[in-house]
Amino acid sequence: MEKILIIEDNDEINKLLREMLETTGYEVKSAFSGPEGFLYFDQENYSLVLLDLMLPGMSGEEVLKKIREKSTVPVIVISAKNEIESKLDLLENGADDYITKPFDVREVRARIELQLKKHGSAAGNGNKIVFEELVLDKENNTLFANDAAIPLTKIEFSIMELLMKHPNKIYSKQELYELAWEDHYIGEDKTVNVHISNMRKKISEHTKGEYIDTVWGIGVRLKKA
């Protein structure tokens, strides 16, 4: 099912959109401030984001910018007529469409469906984890780096899944071993090292920066280049 994120601080409008979308058959998450919205966005994969411009905590423009640093998910901006007119450059700054208040819910629905179709419904649904240039696809045991498919073996996938689920968290080799192998650690970090090394080699053929970062004496983590 397609998941849609609504970031809108006005309770009534938020609720209105939410009910319309849920009736239509989407799964909906509501956020009521800029930071809250971005937080949800960062935690899960959404098929589309509805974004108000006037938000407490962080403006819609900022939210859009931060989303665009990470993802190409369709974003539809919603805002008052006068706000949007001065900000038509939003479309250049990463928004895919915009809707002015007051709006007709049917129009909103139509534009959402258009965007979803346009974006090929292929994008971020269910079982994919995204981090910067990397997309881990659970269905195929495959890692995509800038759309280049990198096949991973079972253990490689387990390790990568852990790293990508919690980027920036440092995993000791022991943790990786126990979690990826589901076995007890017996002082064998060498094997882990080999897998890491192999993955680095594969990944770096398709990316600019390095992603698997060694923290000497502690472990490894996923980190932006």
Add this chain to the structure above:
Amino acid sequence: MEKILIIEDNDEINKLLREMLETTGYEVKSAFSGPEGFLYFDQENYSLVLLDLMLPGMSGEEVLKKIREKSTVPVIVISAKNEIESKLDLLENGADDYITKPFDVREVRARIELQLKKHGSAAGNGNKIVFEELVLDKENNTLFANDAAIPLTKIEFSIMELLMKHPNKIYSKQELYELAWEDHYIGEDKTVNVHISNMRKKISEHTKGEYIDTVWGIGVRLKKA
């Protein structure tokens, strides 16, 4: 250091409170909607919560109720005079104190300090230690000085952790050696000196004052510049 959570959707008021509290020496997290606030609350341990009543997404009353299902953390409600008068029963519903808008920041501070003292400041919290400009993050083995990340090695981290856990306490080199190395002291203070020196160098690139202070003939301690 005490961490305080502000849940207030008005950007200006949020900022005002935040700046006042940070100046006073608290670590502050700002939320701008009800759900966002509760989410933060659920993720970390805070010593105190400042809660507005009129919030998008979830009312202050609801937030308070959900907080009380989980915690006895002191909550100070902030709201407009007329709102609060009709809701004096808040104090019965879990709030520890209330402040009416417009407020004097000094009064807010006084009430916060009162609540913290009352509550014994006991709350065992997460994995960051803060001292002045410095934040030691256990997750990343990293020291932040004014938000600049300073990577520490394993031993450096151990030493810094000790110093930051008990600022102003003087550690002899022997103590540092035995605690950081988990080994017995064999008359070698030179190594400790080198590590201290290296850390000072790294830190001073990002801070104004010196933090690691030598007490001649006794040892070293963490001390504000």
Add this chain to the structure above:
DNA sequence: TCATCTTTATATTTTCTTTATAATCTCTTG
């Protein structure tokens, strides 16, 4: 057999310790 995983062996990198020398402080003494 084939692909994957593990082990082995060696190279590389980073960190830790030692060494050597300079700078700083304390305390004595005139």
Add this chain to the structure above:
DNA sequence: CAAGAGATTATAAAGAAAATATAAAGATGA
């Protein structure tokens, strides 16, 4: 109170040790 000896600490740089990287050979299992 100033000067200087002796002790303590600071720092740079070299050497030793530890941790990790990688290639390639061997083991395992469908």
